[in-house]
Amino acid sequence: MSDLPEVGLRLLDPRLTGWGFPRWGSSAAAGLDLHACLDAPLLLPPQGKPALIPAGFSVLIRDPAWCGLIFPRSGRGHRDGLILGNGTGVIDADYEGPLLISAWNRDASEAVRIEPGERIAQLVFTRIARPTLTVLKDEAGGGSGRGSGGFGSSGL
Numbered sequence: 001m002s003d004l005p006e007v008g009l010r011l012l013d014p015r016l017t018g019w020g021f022p023r024w025g026s027s028a029a030a031g032l033d034l035h036a037c038l039d040a041p042l043l044l045p046p047q048g049k050p051a052l053i054p055a056g057f058s059v060l061i062r063d064p065a066w067c068g069l070i071f072p073r074s075g076r077g078h079r080d081g082l083i084l085g086n087g088t089g090v091i092d093a094d095y096e097g098p099l100l101i102s103a104w105n106r107d108a109s110e111a112v113r114i115e116p117g118e119r120i121a122q123l124v125f126t127r128i129a130r131p132t133l134t135v136l137k138d139e140a141g142g143g144s145g146r147g148s149g150g151f152g153s154s155g156l
Helices: 074-080
Strands: 008-011 032-035 042-044 051-060 066-072 082-084 089-091 098-105 112-114 119-127
Touching: 032 051, 042 051, 042 098, 051 119, 066 074, 066 082, 074 082, 089 098, 098 119
Parallel strands: none
Antiparallel strands: 008 051, 032 119, 042 112, 051 098, 066 089, 066 119, 082 098
């Protein structure tokens, strides 16, 4: 018996199967390739506004112990500056609407061209923890000794 959830996919764009969706790029890949479901090529201007690009499907996770995370593809991000406008997309277990990819061109000088069907992002499924939260009263002493120094307070 597997402890992995059964995740449903609702295809919204019939072109996806022709582009090879759903698939992982290799047998050990963490991310499921996400395609740009565009009708025409899209040019993202240098450091312009992000564009919302349909992924062409909905994901039905439905298990509150799991979520999906959308990340950029590392090659396009490093080589071309194509990253996510929101850093990382979070797909909650109860969200069943269409997936949209917030694409942004961080390059300062050249436009990024995205072709219909191009793999531009990846979806990673991961467990989540929902700890019990306790609101604490302001107490003197105790704690880790780090205080509230913030960034760089550990000396690194």
